Amino acid sequence: TQLLEQSPQFLSIQEGENLTVYCNSSSVFSSLQWYRQEPGEGPVLLVTVVTGGEVKKLKRLTFQFGDARKDSSLHITAAQPGDTGLYLCAGVRPGNTPLVFGKGTRLSVIA
Amino acid sequence: GAVVSQHPSRVICKSGTSVKIECRSLDFQATTMFWYRQFPKQSLMLMATSNEGSKATYEQGVEKDKFLINHASLTLSTLTVTSAHPEDSSFYICSASVSGTNYGYTFGSGTRLTVV
Numbered sequence: 001t002q003l004l005e006q007s008p009q010f011l012s013i014q015e016g017e018n019l020t021v022y023c024n025s026s027s028v029f030s031s032l033q034w035y036r037q038e039p040g041e042g043p044v045l046l047v048t049v050v051t052g053g054e055v056k057k058l059k060r061l062t063f064q065f066g067d068a069r070k071d072s073s074l075h076i077t078a079a080q081p082g083d084t085g086l087y088l089c090a091g092v093r094p095g096n097t098p099l100v101f102g103k104g105t106r107l108s109v110i111a
Numbered sequence: 112g113a114v115v116s117q118h119p120s121r122v123i124c125k126s127g128t129s130v131k132i133e134c135r136s137l138d139f140q141a142t143t144m145f146w147y148r149q150f151p152k153q154s155l156m157l158m159a160t161s162n163e164g165s166k167a168t169y170e171q172g173v174e175k176d177k178f179l180i181n182h183a184s185l186t187l188s189t190l191t192v193t194s195a196h197p198e199d200s201s202f203y204i205c206s207a208s209v210s211g212t213n214y215g216y217t218f219g220s221g222t223r224l225t226v227v
Contacts, residue, residue, distance in 0.1 A: 006154075033215065033216070040120075040202075040221065040223060041220055041221060042117070042204050042206075042218035042219050042220045042221045043155070043204075043218050044218075045215065045216070045217075048215060086152075088154060088155070090216075092215070092216075096142070096143045096208050097160075098145045098157050098160055098206075099145075099206075099216055101154045101155050101157075102154060103153070103154045104153070104154040106152060
């Protein structure tokens, strides 16, 4: 079974601080996706990283895919209360197969 | 982009009754739909994979007679929770893989089921 270890599971920080969320696996994925989920809603895709070593930026969010395509990180700069939510990493496998989800990181940014 | 419409968003039912949750792909054909269950403050747990026109594949520990999945058309998949009990109360989410596009996977907005 391919597993994705995501850490930390909970994070409470002050507005303006930086943070990094990690996603690690012993298996290689075709690509890796990061989602953000608000309470009572479905996950919304933030980014897909495909190439080993790839770095993608989305405003204050920076996503990295490890060279071996087994791990990824999400870095948020100068966090804001609007960043509060559940962040999920998900591994994509070849074919029409379900995503492999990490356990999620529940982020709370306090004003 | 690819949109999956999930209904209802919230439902409260009495113990012993059945509840049907629908997921429709609005602007694409979803040959495969995935059904997840999510407990409070936890990640998504895959329940089953449904392919249009064939029987669903259930994950270990998921009762197929309790969680009936039907995927009779390329645009509609349904999950019926039969003889619901309070422990079935959860957030249920469907997801479709969108082949041949850059959309990847798209998720429904979820259904909050409360069994009283």
